[in-house]
Amino acid sequence: MKENLTINLKNASGFISGEEVLALAQQSVRHLDSLNAGTGPGNDFLGWLSLPDDILPQLDRIEKIAKNLRAATDTTVVIGIGGSYLGARAVIEALSHSFSPLLKTKHHDIIYAGQNICEDYMADLLQLLDGKNYSIIAISKSGTTTEPAIAFRMLKDHLERKIGKPLAADRIIAITDAKKGALRSMAETNGYETFIIPDNIGGRYSVLTPVGLLPIAVSGIDIRMLVKGAKAMEEITRMNKKAATNPSLLYAAARNLLLQNGKSIEIMVGFTPKLHFMSEWWKQLFGESEGKDGKGIFPASVDMTTDLHSMGQYIQDGQRILFETIVSVKTPAKCLTIPLEKDDSDQLNYLAGKRLSEVNHNAELGTTLAHNDGNVPILTVNIPLLDEYNIGQLIYFFEMACAISGYILDVNPFDQPGVEAYKANMFALLNKPGFEEAGKKLRKRL
Ligand code: PA5
Numbered sequence: 001m002k003e004n005l006t007i008n009l010k011n012a013s014g015f016i017s018g019e020e021v022l023a024l025a026q027q028s029v030r031h032l033d034s035l036n037a038g039t040g041p042g043n044d045f046l047g048w049l050s051l052p053d054d055i056l057p058q059l060d061r062i063e064k065i066a067k068n069l070r071a072a073t074d075t076t077v078v079i080g081i082g083g084s085y086l087g088a089r090a091v092i093e094a095l096s097h098s099f100s101p102l103l104k105t106k107h108h109d110i111i112y113a114g115q116n117i118c119e120d121y122m123a124d125l126l127q128l129l130d131g132k133n134y135s136i137i138a139i140s141k142s143g144t145t146t147e148p149a150i151a152f153r154m155l156k157d158h159l160e161r162k163i164g165k166p167l168a169a170d171r172i173i174a175i176t177d178a179k180k181g182a183l184r185s186m187a188e189t190n191g192y193e194t195f196i197i198p199d200n201i202g203g204r205y206s207v208l209t210p211v212g213l214l215p216i217a218v219s220g221i222d223i224r225m226l227v228k229g230a231k232a233m234e235e236i237t238r239m240n241k242k243a244a245t246n247p248s249l250l251y252a253a254a255r256n257l258l259l260q261n262g263k264s265i266e267i268m269v270g271f272t273p274k275l276h277f278m279s280e281w282w283k284q285l286f287g288e289s290e291g292k293d294g295k296g297i298f299p300a301s302v303d304m305t306t307d308l309h310s311m312g313q314y315i316q317d318g319q320r321i322l323f324e325t326i327v328s329v330k331t332p333a334k335c336l337t338i339p340l341e342k343d344d345s346d347q348l349n350y351l352a353g354k355r356l357s358e359v360n361h362n363a364e365l366g367t368t369l370a371h372n373d374g375n376v377p378i379l380t381v382n383i384p385l386l387d388e389y390n391i392g393q394l395i396y397f398f399e400m401a402c403a404i405s406g407y408i409l410d411v412n413p414f415d416q417p418g419v420e421a422y423k424a425n426m427f428a429l430l431n432k433p434g435f436e437e438a439g440k441k442l443r444k445r446l
Contacts, residue, residue, distance in 0.1 A: 003384040004236060005393045007247040009254055011368055012323065012377035016257040024408070025243035025253035031407035032249065036238065040407055042414030047200035048399055049238065051208040052231035052392075058195075059224060062210055065173060065193060066217035070108050073135040073171060077125075077155055078215045079114035080139035081147045082284060083203020084175075087395070088215035090281035091207065094274045094386055095221050110219045113155060114138075114148030122151070126158055134159070135171040137218070139211050141197045143181020146423070152183070165190075175210050202414050204285045205399055208392075222388045229392020237400045247381075248400035254379055255323070256408045259297050263323040263377060267315065268301040270327050271364045274386060276303050278327065282398055289406050289413035296409065305363050312367075316374040323377040327394070328364060331385045332357045 009021055034040035035049060047054070069076055078088060092110055097103060111134075113125055136159060138152045159168040174187035175195045187194045195210035206212060208230055213223045237248040244250075255266060266286070268279040279301035290296035302311050315322060338359070340352035351359060368378055381397070383390045406413025428438035 002232070002389060004232065005247060005390065005397055006382045007250050007254075008380040008382060009250065010380075011372050012254060012258065012379055014372065015261055015263070015323075015377040016254060020257055021250060021254045022243055024257060025246070025249040028249055028253055028404055028408055029241045029243065031404045032238070032241065032246075034407065035403055041412035045200055045202045045205070045414035047198050048202075048205035048208070049234075051201070052227050052234050052396065055208055055213070055227060058210065059213075059227070062195075062213050062217050062223065066214060069135045069137075069171070069173070069218050070220070073133045074107065075109045075111060075129075075132045075134040076137060076215065076218045077111050077113050077129070077134055078137050078139065079112075079148045079151045079155065080137075080211070081115045081145055082288075083206055084139040084141060084145075084148065084211055085112060085115055086204075086277065086281040086284050087207025087212040090277040091212065091216050091221065091226065091391055091395075092219045093277045094391055095388060096219060098274065108218065108220060110215060114151035117147055117150060122154060126154070129155070129158060130162075135173070137173045137175065137215055138183060139175040139197075139215075140181065140183050141177055141203055141206070141211075143176045143183035143185075146426070149182065173214065175214065202416075204281075204288055205414075207281070207395055225388035226392040226395075229389035229394075230396040231392075232389070233393040233396035233400070237397065248397055248404060251325075251379065251381070251397075251401045252405035252408060255297060255325075256405060258323045258377055263297075263321060265298045265300055265322045267322060267324045268299065268327065269304055269324050270301075270329075271304045271360055272329060272332075272386070273303055273306070275327055275329075276301075278391075278394070279303075285398060285402050286405070288416045288419070289402050290409055290411060292411050292415075292418060295411055304367060305360070308363075308367065315371055315376060320375050323379070324371060325379045325381060326364065326368065327381050327383065329383055329386055333386060 009018060031040065035046060038046055078085065089112060100109065111125065113122070136152070136155055138148065140148050156168065156172065159171065163171070169190050169192060172190070172192045173194070174183050174192045175197060176183040176187065178184075178196045186192070195214060197206060197209060197211055201209055208227060216226065217223045237246050240246040243253070268282050270276065270279060283299040283301055286297065286299045291298070315324070336356050338348065338351045338354055338356065340349060371378060381394070383394060403413050424435070424438065425442055428435040428442050431439055
């Protein structure tokens with residue numbers, strides 16, 4: 001039987017007691033009930049709850065199209081921003097070779113675009129793509145988000161000039177709303193293959209739809225195992241009213257109790273660079289879900305042990321408003337030992353014969369103890385190893401915890417009204433039709 005994700009609250013016990021956590025987690029079963037009954041805020045965005053089952057009929061088609069793209073091209077550019085990109089990148093980077101784009105044997109590279117409006121990035125990308133045989137997956141639920149829309153216009157133009165319009169149309173897949181948005185109409189006009197993002201699933205909860213699964217499948221990762229892991233976590237959390245055995249309830253309760261104790265910043269910590277984008281995905285999930293109405297825990301992240309040499313000082317010794325959540329991976333996928341050196345000139349022979357992972361694990365334990373001594377509570381999410389099944393569990397675990405945590409905070413965890421503010425100003429400053437008057441007013445403030 002496979003080992004499941006677990007949560008360890010021991011290193012937060014100097015700040016919040018196990019009894020308190022359990023009590024709040026048990027009280028929060030009512031939020032689980034609201035999610036399942038669809039009676040809470042944002043109840044029109046609950047499609048993610050049953051995705052591990054609902055997505056199954058689509059997997060054949062996702063795999064087939066992924067296979068076609070892999071056969072026809074050596075590179076896929078994934079265009080999207082926020083929830084339309086981070087989930088795919090988090091999974092792909094967690095499960096791929098650390099240097100895949102540089103591996104001569106690598107058969108398919110994934111490159112990302114549409115997450116910035118940086119001219120240099122786009123110029124460099126177009127230069128790189130001059131020499132690549134590539135396809136495009138354009139992802140936008142609204143079909144109108146500025147960053148991916150600009151990237152799509154430029155890359156489509158590049159691809160059409162490179163291989164001609166008819167062949168380019170075969171190499172472009174659009175993932176968007178069923179009916180509305182510019183991407184939908186462009187797909188229909190040009191005959192692109194499309195996937196639908198369901199109305200009842202928000203961007204940051206969409207990784208287990210084609211939004212995440214198509215790019216992940218194109219990268220060569222087993223999406224069935226990913227979904228299977230998510231299903232296992234659905235079974236552990238969704239109907240489980242015994243808080244002591246429901247890790248999502250426990251995590252949601254613990255982080256809210258820490259907030260009530262003045263810990264308003266949560267740092268996601270990974271001891272492998274492969275989790276870097278998992279932290280980015282997590283930051284969006286929790287930041288956009290909870291940061292509203294003047295509430296919420298500010299989500300930050302560090303990569304260890306790298307950032308012990310940059311952020312370590314602050315975490316150890318700065319303002320005591322932090323807590324950490326470590327995603328601890330028990331077993332590495334690979335095996336490497338430190339060699340013995342005859343003259344021990346670097347004085348590392350005390351490590352000779354040890355696995356690198358043993359050193360890393362002790363760095364993790366040492367950091368946990370040191371930060372605890374520095375009054376930083378630590379929650380630890382344990383996963384057995386980085387593979388599709390466990391990453392699937394991790395995704396569903398965090399999504400469920402986030403929804404419960406939002407309800408504990410009494411916010412709607414499924415909207416993001418604040419994201420519109422910068423867009424309106426940018427449109428006004430760029431004289432987008434309909435925004436000219438607002439633009440005049442804004443320019444006076446600059
Ligand atoms: O989670 C969200 O809803 C957002 O991050 C969106 O995914 C992001 O803004 C991109 O939107 P769209 O998919 O409409 O282009």
